[in-house]
Amino acid sequence: MEASQLRRDWRHWTIAITGVNARAENPGPGMAVARCLVEHPEFKGRVIGLAYDALDAGLYARQYFSASYLLPYPSSGDEVLMERLMAVHDYEQIDAIIPCLDSELPNFIRLRGELAQSGIRMLIPSRDQFTLRAKDHLVQLCQSVGIPVPKTKVLTDPSFFDRVTRSGTGEQRKDEEWQYPLVLKGIFYDATTVSNAVEAKAVFCQLVTKWGYPCLVQEVIKGDELNLAGLGDGEGNLVGHVTMRKRAITEKGKAWAGVTIIDEDMLETAQKLVQALSWRGPLEVEAIRGEDGRIYLIEINPRFPSWIYLSQAVNRNLPIAVLKLLNHQTDLGLAAPRSGYFFIRHAQELVLDLPEFESVLINGRSGPLLNAELRPINEKSA
Numbered sequence: 001m002e003a004s005q006l007r008r009d010w011r012h013w014t015i016a017i018t019g020v021n022a023r024a025e026n027p028g029p030g031m032a033v034a035r036c037l038v039e040h041p042e043f044k045g046r047v048i049g050l051a052y053d054a055l056d057a058g059l060y061a062r063q064y065f066s067a068s069y070l071l072p073y074p075s076s077g078d079e080v081l082m083e084r085l086m087a088v089h090d091y092e093q094i095d096a097i098i099p100c101l102d103s104e105l106p107n108f109i110r111l112r113g114e115l116a117q118s119g120i121r122m123l124i125p126s127r128d129q130f131t132l133r134a135k136d137h138l139v140q141l142c143q144s145v146g147i148p149v150p151k152t153k154v155l156t157d158p159s160f161f162d163r164v165t166r167s168g169t170g171e172q173r174k175d176e177e178w179q180y181p182l183v184l185k186g187i188f189y190d191a192t193t194v195s196n197a198v199e200a201k202a203v204f205c206q207l208v209t210k211w212g213y214p215c216l217v218q219e220v221i222k223g224d225e226l227n228l229a230g231l232g233d234g235e236g237n238l239v240g241h242v243t244m245r246k247r248a249i250t251e252k253g254k255a256w257a258g259v260t261i262i263d264e265d266m267l268e269t270a271q272k273l274v275q276a277l278s279w280r281g282p283l284e285v286e287a288i289r290g291e292d293g294r295i296y297l298i299e300i301n302p303r304f305p306s307w308i309y310l311s312q313a314v315n316r317n318l319p320i321a322v323l324k325l326l327n328h329q330t331d332l333g334l335a336a337p338r339s340g341y342f343f344i345r346h347a348q349e350l351v352l353d354l355p356e357f358e359s360v361l362i363n364g365r366s367g368p369l370l371n372a373e374l375r376p377i378n379e380k381s382a
Contacts, residue, residue: 010323014092016048019100019303020058020068024347025250026189029100031057032309034064036319039312043320048092054360060352067092067367070360078107082114089118096121096326098282098319100303102188103211105130121326123234123281125302132277133300135185135216145272148296150288151177151219160217161200183218185299186211191253193220218298223290226263227255228270229305231318233325234280238271240321240334242311247342255307260314260341265295273300282322307343314338 015037019028034047049058049068059068069088072080081104088094097120099108108115109127116122125133132141135152142149153160164178184200185191186207194200207215230241243266248257270285284301304318311318315335324332360366 008327010095010327010329011042011044013045013095013323014048015045015323016050016088016092016094016097017058017065017100018050018052018071018097018104020049020051020056020061020065021053022057022347026254027306027345028056028058029304029306029308031061031064032306033098033100033304033319034058034061035309036312036317037323038064040317040320043323045095046092048088048094049366050088050097054357057350059360059366060350060356062367065367067365068360069366070364074101074104074107078110081107082111085111085115085120086118089120094120096323098122098304098322099124102302105302123322123326125277125280129277129279130302133273133279133283133302135187135299136214138297138299141273141276142297145276147269147272148290148294150183150221150296150298153178153217154214155204155217156214158201158204161194161197161204164197164200178217178219181220183220185216185218187214187216221288221290221296221298223288223296225249226261226266226287226289226295227258227305227307228266228285228287229308229311229318230270230274230283230285231321231325232274232277232279232281232283234278236275236278238267238274239325240311240316240318240332241267241270242308242314242316242318242337243267244307244310244343248344255305255345257342257344258307258310259343260310260337260339262337262339263289265289269295269297273297282318307345310341310343313343314341 017030017033020030021028022031037043037047046066049065050071051059052071052073071084099105108124112122136154139149139152164180181193181195183191183193184203188211192203194203204215225246228241228243230238233239243263244258244260246255246258250256282304284305286298288296290296321332356366
């Protein structure tokens with residue numbers, strides 16, 4: 001088969017993946033997405049890692065990535081990102097990018113048209129879709145489609161915490177509808193449960209310093225934590241999904257262990273959301289089945305979760321389905337949903353030569369180049 005024909009077939013594409021960090025308390029999805037691709041028997045292409053920090057393990061994971069590159073931080077803006085992506089594209093001839101981090105998506109959304117002109121495909125939401133599912137718009141979205149959601153407040157003033165009642169103390173405060181404990185969330189990431197005003201103010205400051213304003217405050221709903229990883233086709237259809245129940249979590253609330261389940265209520269919730277948003281691309285729906293038996297939506301993440309390898313394990317490989325959709329295929333080849341598959345995450349050391357680490361710090365890349373040397377990330381164009 002000629003090279004031009006191979007490039008038209010997703011099985012032979014070069015795929016770039018972001019979010020390749022592997023921090024134990026809050027791992028990025030990128031490593032799991034790459035694993036889904038390279039372990040699929042039909043995929044014969046190459047996988048490129050894109051990272052934001054020289055300590056992101058995916059930069060050096062040769063079992064998954066043919067080569068890896070540093071990107072400028074999302075706060076640098078879309079123009080700087082585009083310049084870097086084009087430099088990488090010149091050497092790697094990228095066919096598709098799978099973004100895996102919330103904070104980078106606004107830049108990729110703005111660049112979608114320019115990247116498409118260079119032959120780089122992405123299955124990502126529109127700006128409106130991304131905004132409507134954001135944490136500070138979630139209550140309005142849920143109310144519009146009839147989905148229960150925990151009581152939520154968008155917060156910019158930490159003095160609110162002085163007016164919250166401590167549960168079981170009989171205190172009378174000005175804001176009696178709120179009681180500790182509460183969940184505090186950053187606008188992009190992180191969720192922490194707090195039990196008093198001092199603790200709440202400290203966490204609030206940490207979150208807004210790290211992610212900016214606003215901070216989200218949510219009541220605590222007791223029950224089973226359920227997650228659904230899904231894929232929207234952009235026309236209101238949920239074309240693939242895997243659902244799991246968390247069995248152990250990290251301090252950041254990320255799943256450390258879980259088991260696949262079949263839950264029709266959770267599936268119906270996800271279908272309503274995808275239809276209402278006409279969602280395009282991967283997503284993760286986080287919810288709690290409360291003690292009253294109802295599904296309460298916690299948040300919608302606009303990308304695959306870090307546990308997405310579970311989809312490959314149950315023959316519903318959603319990252320491969322992304323490539324098929326981008327290749328205009330309608331048969332995604334997903335097996336019927338299966339319950340009873342358990343995963344346990346573990347941390348593992350990755351050992352490398354110091355010169356390879358130094359190369360990433362200096363040149364912004366790791367692994368062999370197909371052509372000549374790539375310009376360092378911090379070197380300006382002539």
